[in-house]
Amino acid sequence: MNNKLKVLRAMRDWSQADLAMHLDVSRQAVNAIETGKHDPSLPLAFRISRLFELPIEEIFDDSV
C-alpha cells in the first residue's frame, strides 16, 4: 500500500529508528511499511495516525 510515511518522517527530521521508537516497533517494521512490503495492522495504523495527527486516509492510499 502506498503511504506518505517517509515524507511525514522527513518533515520531523526523524530517522527510521526514531520513528520506530515512537511507534514501539522495530526499524525493520518501519522500513517494511515505508517500502510497501508490509501493511500495518489497524492498531498500528491508528498509532501512526495519532502520532502525525492526520487521518489514516491521508497517510495511506490503497488505490491501485
Place this chain on the structure above:
Amino acid sequence: MTPSEPVDRHIEDDSRSMLWPAVRAVLFSLLAVMSLGALVGFLASMAEHGWKHSPTAYLALVGIVLVLSGSAWFAFKAMRALRPGPASPRTVKARNMLYISGALGAVVGFALQLGEVDPDMLLEGPLSPGVALFAIAILLVFVPIVSWIWWRNIDEHEAQAYKDGALVGIYAYSAITVTWWFGWRGGFFAEPHAMIIFLIVTAIWGLVWAWRRYN
C-alpha cells in the same frame, strides 16, 4: 510544508536491506560455534594424549583459535550493523531474548560436545545421561520461557515474518518427509532420519524468517 510537497531536505537513507548483514551474522556465528566445538575437541584429545604433540598440532591449535577469534569478531560486527540507532524497549527485549536463545544453544552444543560417548555417531550415538537430562531441561523449561517473552515483545512485522517461515517450513516438512518415506520404501533412499529432517525444516524456517524480516 504539507505531506504533498516534495522533500528537499536530506534524509539519511536508512532503508537499506538488512538481509546480507543478517546472513553474515548467522554464518560467522555458526563458524564461531563450530570453531569453539573444534577447539574443545582438540584440547580434549591433546589432554588425553598427555599434551605430547608435534609442532604441527600446536600450529593447528593456534589456527583454530584464530578462526574462532576472527569469526566471533566478524559476527559481532555484523550484529552491530543490524541495529543502527536507538531501539524501543520492546525491540531491545525481543532482541535480548534472541541472544539468550543463541547462548542457550551454544551451552547445549558445548555440553553435547563434552558428553558424546562416540563422536563418530554425532546424531545417533549414546549420550551421558547427565548431558541428556541437561539438554532436555533447557528445551522444556528455558526455551519455552524465552520464546514466550520473545513472542510477547516482537512487533507485527516480525510476527508475520515468523509465521511466513513456519508456513514454508510445514510445507517443506510435508514434502521432504513424505518424499523420503516413499523413496525409502521404493528402495531409493536410506531410512528417513528424524533429526536430519528437523534440521532441514528449521533451516528453511529460519531462512524465510530472515528474508522476510531483513530484506
